Structures are given as structure tokens and as C-alpha cells.
Amino acid sequence: MKKIAVCGVTGAVGKEVLRCLGHLPFGELSLTCYASERSAGKEVQTPFGTQTIERFSMEECRGFDVVFLCVSGSFSSKYGKQLSIQNEVVIDNSSYFRLDDDVPLIIPEINLSRCKGHRLISNPNCTTAILAVALYPIYRQFSLKRVIVSTYQATSGSGQAAMDELASQTANYLKSGKAGHRQFAHPIPFNLLPAIDRFEANGYTREEMKVVHETRKIFDDDSILLSTTAVRVPTFRAHAESVTIQTQHPVTPDAVREILQNAPGVVVKDDPQEQVYPMPLTSTGQYDVEVGRIRANPIFGECGLDFFVCGDQLLKGAALNATQIALQLFDANHFKQ
């Protein structure tokens, strides 16, 4: 019997972790649901039946095989390390430990083996995870010199309240021509915000720099040059990314298509004549990241390639990747090593 705890079950990511635990072949497990005092005592629907939410406390949260942290970075910074001592494995969804040299940053399709000897594991940024799962098979074959990414990020990246704001303020706008905002710096309906997370001194946002630093860490290659522009768009929960790469070795769209067709975690959606390409509409709720619009980019000679990816921000971008890490650690007998 696998003992699993989820901290933050009322948030957008926590809810999806519960669902993924039900969908993935974990076998028998005992589940404990934690949230803040505000939600403690309430009931939550899980794939394992209705459960009462418990108030999180360090004293109680011990002895689990896996603890999922689907909470804030400040929570993770306060409790993450200690929880990883009194439990077998902690998988943290926040950004707090991602660039910590002592904490592996894991996408199971890419670098699961780096978990070895670690009890605290970090789950990547959503934009990074969706990009990396498509990019890594290309990187392995052709190596990478430059990666240029422009994102089309869903409101789910800012949490449930942000998704609710998109729906309610869009309705307001259609009624009155006006939309308010609380979760975003400006109204999001029928608008775009080229600013996600706070700005750094170099003019990039933290979100944009996460893609740079995390991709390099996951690929274990600091020589890759990346630049990202992160844009919030009025969609609900699938992130899209327009990607231009310069490989080290000559690359062709056909070769990339074949590699990606055989790669785990991605599905090739690339039949433009039939209007088949990645879209939020089709990738929402899907485990695999859609890749399409694969074409030779002549501005980098024989080493240029453009493509478009779309993946569910709450799934491969968060909850699915985290639960896949846990499942594969169980399969690999990571526990009680």
C-alpha cells in the first residue's frame, strides 16, 4: 500500500494531482489530503472516494512514501527540506528548489535517473516542461545551439482564480464592453499581457528566465543559448509555444517528425493541409504535448527548424509530470533504498 499525501488539494494543481493519481497505474494507495486551515474539515472528491481535508501540520505529515507540494514557494521554502527528512520523497511544484544544485529538476522522459539518492525533487516550470519534452528528442539527435521561444500562456498558470476571472470578466465585457481585473495587472479578456511574473534587471521576466535556466539544468547543458518571450493569452489551461531552433548538426523536418513520433510524452499533430496542428482546444486535458508546424527555417541554413507546441499547463506543465515522477520512482523501487 503506497502512502501518498497531497498538500494544497484545493488549488488548480492539487486538484489535477488527485485526478492523475487516479488515472495512472499506482495500484493500491492510501491518500491524505492537506490544505490550509481555511479548507480543513471540508470534503474533497478524489478518485479514491470523498475525503475530508486535513489541516497541514509538520507533526502529522510524516511517514509518507510521497508528499506532493502543490502550494506556494514560501511554503516549500519553510517546510520542503524537513518534509523530505520525515518522508521518503517530496515532489515540489513550486519554483523554490528548482535551481538548487542539491535538488534534481526532473522530467521523467528526460532525466529520471538524476533522482537517485535524492528525497527532495523539484517539478519544472510549466512552460519549460512543455517545451523540454518536445525539444529533448531533437536535442539528443542534433544538439542545440540556439532556442528562441515565444509563449502563448493560459490563465491556469496563475491559478484557479485567474481562470475564473477570464470567464467572468469575458462575460462582463460581452455585456458592457468593459472588463475588470484582480488576478492580472490588466484586463485579460480579448487582450494579451506580455508580462508574466516579475521583471528582472536584464529586462526579461522571471518566467522567461526560468525557461532558460531550467532547460539548461534539465538537459544538463549550459551551452544552449535560449531566449523566451512569455505572453499571457485569454485561454484557460493549455500553454502554446512558438519555437525556433538552431541545431548543431543539419536537421530536416522529416527526421524531426519521425523522432517525435517515437518519443514519449509527445504526439505529432502536423497535417496542415487538413488543418491539423497543435491547439489549446485539442491539447487541453491531454497527457501528451502536441507538436506541429514542423518546418525548415532557412534563416539558420541547414540547421534551422521552427515548430509549435501545445500542452496542458496543469498536466504535463504541473500535476501530470509530478505524478509521473512518483509513479516511475515506485516502478524503479526508489523507495527504502
Place this chain on the structure above:
Amino acid sequence: MKKIAVCGVTGAVGKEVLRCLGHLPFGELSLTCYASERSAGKEVQTPFGTQTIERFSMEECRGFDVVFLCVSGSFSSKYGKQLSIQNEVVIDNSSYFRLDDDVPLIIPEINLSRCKGHRLISNPNCTTAILAVALYPIYRQFSLKRVIVSTYQATSGSGQAAMDELASQTANYLKSGKAGHRQFAHPIPFNLLPAIDRFEANGYTREEMKVVHETRKIFDDDSILLSTTAVRVPTFRAHAESVTIQTQHPVTPDAVREILQNAPGVVVKDDPQEQVYPMPLTSTGQYDVEVGRIRANPIFGECGLDFFVCGDQLLKGAALNATQIALQLFDANHFKQ
């Protein structure tokens, strides 16, 4: 008295041409409004009073100083050349003549002088015009090696019916969780379509290749390497573009900001700490194209720069540019040369 005709006054672009004619300092003018048989006889509101729409005919449409064609490429192909013989100047909004060596492709801020000796003038693609007006001042100072563009294009680019579909189907989706589609290949509410116009053999769309070919023609420089990814987003009428450039000479954000602050047709919106950046919300209805998120892109060493532009697709992307061409030709005494 300037004699001006607008063909296609009931379309999204034609309507905006009428408005721009009223806003720009044309002085006294006599306006004739043409449309197809279906709209002939109806009334249209113009800045010069209510007018009755006339049915277009080649026999009648002659002797004007300027004829604006805000109609389809097939209309332009059929009538454009002949109209330019029996009128002083024809300004065509369709794509039909844009790459014709005998027809200048004009953005007044960049290459007005190329109109000299021509009676048929082509107005650029919307995405190209919005990009070029911001890019040209940078190009003049630093020259350009590579330009990588990902677009966030409003539904207005597909016409009034497409904008109406965004509104009506968004309302449907909020009510029922479902959205239909007629103007687009897939539902547009809360979705993204990485496919605008038809696909070419190289895997790019015509829309994407327009940006390549038209930018080179407008800048009169075929050495610039460009790649574009064109994506339809659920916004109404302002196009945004995420732009990464590699210049020939070292470039800095401060230098670019200063150049753009003094450039015609653009306004710098670049104070990220105060959440000031280009957005559809602020650029809709504005004549100037907003430029912001200007930052050094380290992946091209000292020659890398990223920025974000946003401009009204129906204004600088279409009607405004066309009427600016006409106004400046009047100012330059282009007529009766």
C-alpha cells in the same frame, strides 16, 4: 477639392478608411462610396455626412484623385490596373499587387518616395506594416541579419464576420461550454490557431511568407533573413508580435529606445516595473504602433535584441497606412505631375 473614391465601404477596412479620411487633415474633399450590388442604394455614415452607397462600375469610377480598393484580391486583379489608368492614383489593400515589381509597396514612414511615377500603389499586409514601422528605424541604424517573429493576430484580420464570430461564439461557449465556427477552421474562443491563410510547399503559410517577402521589398534589402510564425488569437483588432533580431552592428536597448522615441508611427510603451508594455487593450484604435519589452537578447552576443509590438490591424495594418499614403501624396503634389 480632392476627389476620393472608396471601393468596399461596408467591409472592416473600408469603414476605417472612411474614418481616417475624416481624421487626417485632407481639407475639403468629395467622397464617393462604392460597394457591391448587394449594398448599393443603402446609406453609410461617413465623417462627411450620410452618403448613399453606389454600385461599383468601371464606367463610373473614373477621374478621381485617389481610389482606395478595400476589396478582394480577385477584384483588384480584375480592375486595379485599368482603374489606375482612368484615375490619378489607386491604393490597393489586397495582396494582389504587393510583390509585383512594377507596383511600389509603401509605408509612408519608410519609402514614400518610391511612389514617384506610379499610379497604382500597394498597401502592405497588416502584420508586415505593424512590424516594419517599428523595425525600420532599428534597421537604418544597426542593419539586420536575422528577424524571428511570432505573431498574436486579431480576428479583424479575417474581416468583420470573423470578429462577430469571436463575440458570438465566446458567448456561446460561456453559456454551454461549446463554440461553433464558420469563419475559422476551428472554434476561436479561448483557443489559438497557428495557421493563417493557406499553406505553402515549404511548410510556412502564405501569411508567414508575406512578412518575409514584403519586409524585404519595403526595406529594399533581400539580404535580411526572416522567419515568421503566424498565430490567430482570440482578440478583436490589434495584432501583437514577439520579435527577436540579430543586427549587423552591436545594438543596445537604450539606443533602440531612443531611436524609437523619435521615430514616426511608433510609440514606446516600455516601463515594465509600472506594468507598461504594448497590449491590444491600449493599442486598439490608436494610430501609432506600440513598442516595448525592449531588451538585449544575449543569444546573439552584442547584436541581439528582443521586443514586442502591438498595433491596430485595421489602422496601421490597413486603412490608416492607405490613407496616410494618399495624404502624403497630396502634400507632395504627386498628382497631375
